Amino acid sequence: MKEGYVSPRRQHRPNARHHVRDTMKKPLTREEKQLQTRELLIDSARTVFSRDGYHAARLEVIATEAGFTKGAVYSNFSGKPELFLAVIDANLDISLDNPDMTVVNAYHGRYPLPPETQKLIDTAQGFALATLEFTAAAARDSELRPQITARLSRQLDSYTRDAAKSRSDDDPLTAEELGFFLSALEQGTSIHILAGGIPVDHSAYTEVVERITRRA
Secondary structure, X not given: OOOOOOOHXXXXXXXXXXXXXXXXOOOXXXXXXXXXXXXXXXXXXXXXXXXXXXXXXXXXXXXXXXXXXXXXXXXXXXXXXXXXXXXXXXHHHHHHHOOOOOHHHHHHOOOOOOHHHHHHHHOHHHHHHHHHHHHHHHOOXXXXXXXXXXXXXXXXXXXXXXXXXXXXXXOOOOHHHHHHHHHHHHHHHHHHHHHOOOOOOHHHHHHHHHHHHOOO
C-alpha cells in the first residue's frame, strides 16, 4: 500500500469522537438547572393546589410529584405562600397572553386552547377555588396582603387596557373605572360558576361585557 494512501471506506468514515461531541447535549449550567427545577415545582404545585386546595396541599406531595425531595422546595421558595404566588404569576403570564382564557369561557368550552396551555384550563376551576382560600388568608396577613394586591393590580391593568381600546371619548367613566368593573363582573361570575349553584348563560355574559366596553 502506498504511503499516504487512505482507502475510500476510511475517507468517508466520520471521526467517532467528533461525532459524539456534536451529538452530546450541552450540560445545563447551575442557573439553568435551578430554573428547570423551579418550573417543575410550579407545574406540580398547580396540579396539587387545584386538586387538594391551598390549605390541604402539602409541600412533600408537591415535591414528590415533581420528582424531588421537600428540600428542593425550600431551595427555591421560602414556603407554601411564596410557591402559591409563583403559580399565580405563571398563570397570569399565560392568561395575559390568552385574554379569552377565563373560568367563564372554560366553563362553557368556548375557547379552544393549544396543547401547552390545555393543562392550565383543565385545572382552572380547582386552582380558582384554591386562590379564594389563599386570598382570604392573605387579606388577614400584613406581609401577604401587599403580595396578593400586586397580582390583582396586574390583572386589573389588563382589563383597563381592554377597556381603553373600546371606550368612546365621551364616556363619563375612565378606562380604569371600566377595567375595574369588568374585573368585578368576571370575578363575580366566576364565583357563581365555582359555587355551582347558579348557571351562567354565556351569551348573556358576553352581551353585558359588550355593553360596558362599547357604550355609545
